[in-house]
Structures are given as C-alpha cells and as structure tokens.
Amino acid sequence: MADEYSLAEVLERFYQNQLALEAALMELTLWAEQQNASTVSQNIRGALETIGENAGHIKQGLARLKTENHK
Numbered sequence: 001m002a003d004e005y006s007l008a009e010v011l012e013r014f015y016q017n018q019l020a021l022e023a024a025l026m027e028l029t030l031w032a033e034q035q036n037a038s039t040v041s042q043n044i045r046g047a048l049e050t051i052g053e054n055a056g057h058i059k060q061g062l063a064r065l066k067t068e069n070h071k
Contacts, residue, residue, distance in 0.1 A: 008065045015058050022051045 025048055032041040 006069070008062060008069055011058070011062055011065065015055070015062060018051060018055060018058065022048060022055070025051070 025044055029041050029044040029048065032044060
C-alpha cells in the first residue's frame with residue numbers, strides 16, 4: 001500500500017487531474033464561443049495553452065521519475 005502513495009503515483013494523479021481540467025476547460029471554451037463571449041473564450045484558450053505546454057514537461061518528468069525508481 002505504501003507504493004500506492006509514492007511520489008510518482010501522486011504526480012501521475014496530478015497529471016490525470018490536469019488532463020480532466022483541460023477537457024472541462026475546452027467544453028467551457030466551446031460554450032463561451034457559442035455565447036459570443038470572445039474575451040472569455042480567448043482567456044480560457046490562453047489557460048489551455050499553458051496547460052498543454054506544461055503537460056509535456058510533466059509527462060516527461062513522470063517517465064524519468066518512474067525509470068529512476070525502477071533501477
């Protein structure tokens with residue numbers, strides 16, 4: 001059970017949460033665009049861009065951490 005709460009596992013769950021939030025924000029963006037709320041949708045898209053950029057770094061870091069833990 002201790003392995004269930006390893007740093008890699010906790011970070012993996014943070015990453016999964018980030019992906020879920022990204023999906024929810026995309027739904028909100030589409031809705032805002034349908035409501036002609038262009039400023040809101042632009043702000044959300046800016047947040048989505050940040051999430052997307054960080055997701056790659058997080059995923060690479062997780063892979064490295066998991067590799068190091070299995071050595």
